[in-house]
Amino acid sequence: MEVAESLIQQLKNASRIVFFTGAGISAESGISTFRGKDGLWQKLKPEELANFDAFLNNPKIVQEWYQHRRDIIHSTNPNPGHFAIAEFEKIFDEVTVVTQNVDNLHKRAGSSNILELHGNIERNYCIECGNEFIGAEFDYKTVNGKCKCGGLIRPDVVWFGEMLPYEIFSEAEKKAAESDICFVVGTSAVVYPAANIPLRALHNGSVLVEVNIESTDISSLVHHSLLGRSGEILPIILEMLGS
């Protein structure tokens, strides 16, 4: 995979960078993507799992699915792609990570400006009294999925049909609009309104750089399409910037 000299020049002249990331950046940490060949939803349908009604109808199945994902996240680590993004903060005036992921890996890799559009699986709360259950070690099974008040405990993630956190989404739009360069990393760019973020950057004159192992809905719009694994490509870009 070739990184164009023109991109390196654009990066050298840039000061504000946005990384818009999806499940693909965590694939090399061993966390399944949603729509890839081994996508989580290939086996389990989203309508049965990632929406509030399904949760009310099948709390146990949904809680077990999220517990399964938390257990995987708990036993894995950020990969070179996450670490490279954290390193960018040492080179550029402003780096903002706008992620659709709920796996907390950007934070664990050391990124400091993270906007979680779809929440975080390590935060859970009671749907009746709002009591919070925070931390990777939280396990639904130990409390039988219920709060002391008897309410069901859900993950603090945005399900289909639910609104994204307003302040976080507006801040992400602002950062995208102000960015010089917007990387679109490991996302199929099919989930809205999150997928509007790179489009906002594009319409405000940012250089769009896609990093993905295949082409996506947004590939025809980007200025640089880097085909390959984010865990390989992002460290190469970092190296080329350093040299």
Ligand code: BV8
């Ligand atoms: C809302 C949190 C409205 C939970 C998630 C019809 C048309 C358009 C839109 C809609 C529609 N019908 C419904 C909608 C709206 C819906 C939507 O967009 N649906 C889509 C599927 C059509 N959106 C919503 O419902 C949103 N809310 O609209 O509210 C509203 C309005 C008013 C009042 C009330 C409500 C909420 C959407 C949020 C859903 N929650 N996740 C959880 O994680 O369990 S979405 C889920 O998909 C994840 O967040 C995930 O991040 C996100 C996007 O998926 P990707 O991250 O892109 O992952 P994917 O597997 O798809 O792709 C991985 C990519 O990585 C691939 O391209 C692959 O090639 C690449 N890759 C793999 N390995 C690597 C790699 N790249 C680089 N390196 C590698 N190694």
Ligand code: ZN
């Ligand atoms: Zn409660």
